[in-house]
Amino acid sequence: MGLLDKIKKKAMDLSQPSQPSEKERAVPQTAARGRVMVIGLDCAPPRHIFNEYADDIPNLTKLRENGLWGPLESITPPITVPAWMCMMTSKDPGTLGIYGFRNRKDHTYDGLSFATSWAVKERTVWDILSDAGKDSIVMSVPPSYPPKPLRGIQIGCFLTPNDNAEYTYPKEIKAELKENVGEYIFDVRNFRTDNTQYILDESYRMTEQKFKAADYLLSHKPWDFFMVVEMGPDRLNHGIWSYIDPQHPRHKPNNPYQESLRDYYRFLDGKIGELLRHADDDTTVLVVSDHGAKAMVxxxxxxxxxxxxxxxxxxxxxxxxxxxxxxxxxxxxxxxxxxxxxxxxxxxxxxxxxxxxxxxxxxxxxxxxxxxxxxxxxxxxxxxxxxxxxxxxxxxxxxxxxxxxxxxxxxxxxxxxxxxxxxxxxxxxxxxxxxxxDEANHAEQGIFIMNNAPGQETGPKEGLHLWDVHSTILDLFGLEPAPGALGTSVLKK
Ligand SMILES: [Zn+2]
Incomplete structure (x- = not known):
């Protein structure tokens, strides 16, 4: 380096406002960008989020209107397990070998066994991020029981058997959450019931506690990648669809629960608004669902x-x-x-x-x-x-x-x-x-919203597939998707 170059370099160094922190220094060269927050709403259909309830959910609507959004094609068939893991690995159900949350173990007649997190052999977004030195907080992305090791924190999903189970990685997080947040609610227990008010009350309680736990973890733990899946929309769609959908064969006009789902989304949107306080100018926010919902005949x-x-x-x-x-x-x-x-x-x-x-x-x-x-x-x-x-x-x-x-x-x-x-x-x-x-079945399309990604386009977009999400998240960190990924980064579509 010549003298002139040395002087120039010195001047450049001095022009830097501050030295990078310990954490920034540890970030690999490829990852120039900020953080990614993914809010998963199980079973949220495009028609509710993009149209019917848009005026009632200002936080989601603002994210959408300032972002890129569109229907998200689910897997065939569109079911929760394995849809979320197809989204997180960019692989199809056959490649994962998970055809539902119950699967045949072998060719005997011994029936079906429940899928656990260990059934997922393909690399998830957070597996790849862990290797790249990124911290993840992954809350209840199915199937995530038992929680598997990663760089960061993982919490079991709705398939967690009960509160006595070891449902957090690392183990100590369970007690810490209990002490600071209270009960972690995995699911609406016994949600197949005629007691509509019970499903509503329990869904509110689950959502309240889930977002409280999310707020606690986002406030107290390091994270580059955050993801939470909320089951409330799914349990409510299955439980109350005939009340809210005039097209449902058993719909009764002017019933007392006609607006109950709209009210729940209003509440959920408020919780999302609070969560977004953790998303700074360098955070890309995604809101996704694994499939939609439709009336079941x-x-x-x-x-x-x-x-x-x-x-x-x-x-x-x-x-x-x-x-x-x-x-x-x-x-x-x-x-x-x-x-x-x-x-x-x-x-x-x-x-x-x-x-x-x-x-x-x-x-x-x-x-x-x-x-x-x-x-x-x-x-x-x-x-x-x-x-x-x-x-x-x-x-x-x-x-x-x-x-x-x-x-x-x-x-x-x-x-x-x-x-x-x-x-x-x-x-x-x-x-x-x-x-x-059960009043609803799943529909072929979920939702996709992406907000504040560097250089992203905005407006409505067609042709998005659930397994594009894996590639998009990794692209936001400047990382390659898993080998054989079926999706493409939305930033490159
Ligand atoms: Zn689902």
């Missing part, structure tokens, strides 16, 4: 249908009343296929050499599947109208099929119908849900 009794079509047989009589399929004696020697209930239908074939008492010869597997697809897709509803069902082969919609995939993924009536697994309905259609009252 009823349920297709999937196993009743399979039985009526001769694919499923039982030894002995079906008892009076509703019985879950796994409590009945299936005659495997006469069973080709059985199904499972949920927001979508899972169909399993009883394949020779694969299932213990399989009867479908391997060389007739495709033929049997195709026959079932044709029949499922030509089903009619209770009024004789085509249901517009779709039966999908997992290998045609996912990049990989890890774990034990269903043989068919069935979406009844464009998700206006759910799948019912139990027997004893006396019909293929039901308007009562066997697992308790």
């Amino acid at each position: 009823g349920g297709v009794c999937f196993n009743e249908w399979l039985r009526s079509e001769g694919y499923l047989s039982f030894t002995g009589e079906i008892p009076e009343g509703l019985t879950p399929v796994d409590k009945l004696d299936i005659d495997w020697s006469k069973t080709t296929a059985w199904g499972d209930g949920g927001y979508y239908g899972r169909l399993f074939l009883n394949v020779e050499g694969r299932e213990p008492d399989g009867i479908v010869p391997a060389n007739r597997y495709e033929q049997t599947r195709d026959e079932l697809i044709r029949k499922i897709e030509s089903m009619v509803d209770h009024d004789g109208n085509p249901m517009e069902n779709r039966a999908l082969k997992p290998e045609e919609i996912y990049q990989q099929n890890n774990g034990v995939a269903p043989d068919l993924i069935v979406i009844f009536g464009e998700l206006k119908w759910r799948s019912v697994g139990s027997l004893g309905h006396g019909s293929i259609y039901t308007f009562e849900n066997d697992t308790g009252p």
